[in-house]
Amino acid sequence: MSTRPKILGISGSLRAASFSTALLEALKHALADKADLTVFRLNDVPFYNQDEDNATPPAGAVALRAAIAAADGIIVASPEYNYGTSGAMKNAIDWGSRPYAKGALIGKPTLVLTSSPGSTGGIRAQAQLRETLSATGARVVTYPHLAVPGVADKVKDGVFTDEKTRDFLLGGVDALLKEIELVGYFKQGA
Template sequence: MTDRPKILGISGSLRAGSFSTAVLEALKVALADTADLTVFRLNGVEMYNQDEDTETPPAHAAALRAAIAAADGVILASPEYNYGTSGALKNAIDWGSRPYGKGALRGKPALVLTSSPGSTGGIRAQAQVRETLSAAGSRVIDYPHLAIPSVGEKVKDGVFTDDKTKAFVLGGVEALLKEIKLLALAKAHGL
């Protein structure tokens, strides 16, 4: 890790006007002086198929794995569909978890955030994403569930418009950054 952590923001929504992507883009602006955040869209990532998970996996899946591997930590931004996460985000985690025990997500610090135009902010999707990341061997950040209700009123034109929401989300990112620094320190000391 360099002095500027590299964060990969994975948007779990394929929609052009995605709130998940908007939140990640707002975070990119808010973190400009602290970390490098790259937003990864899942639109081209092939559905996971173990038959295609060979030495040369499909191109978009390989790009996703490489982006996860190159990042110091990941932020997974999920919408909530039918009380759960999107199929696209679950698929991304499946690709990132393979090969078993050696996937790009293994040991990777991961922060989960959800958002919704509704009043719950996608909170019901949180447990699914956290559990799946844990199964993949990620280091899920222990922080209060980051859920943004009425997200369309709190993120506009690529920036946070609500200071309370911005502070809450940045608190979660700070916890992610601390975990990244602790891991880098442990690695530097051979732990």
């Protein structure tokens, strides 16, 4: 790769002390030598309403779409709510998938990451996220499910406190970077 990859980390939690955001911030720090990661919070993105998805959509939706379009790859980091992804994350995917067949997510290499303070790490949200992202045309990275159980003990103050978790997640990001490189290769017509 000739330039540093630009990764957008979308946090699916609106909570001020979000574990999804904390994991993305820790990844940003851990990836500093090989990629630029920007963390996007969804607090200003309104509920998707097709009536508002016109020539002048809401500013929060415009910002999200622009951030997705500018990124080489995406990491969606979601908590698990009631065995599924958060409403905020599903809403972000809906905005990113529009307009139909032209959404910013089409062809975008995307890595799925879930977490939970509980023992499952949000694993039950993984299938829902992967299926929904696939429906948008995103290139969902094939990698073992990145689910972080007991997340409260694995990240603090923007850095990983658990080396195994850091290494596991960095393995997933490496797979994302390979997918980004592959997409770039095909775009160059090689």
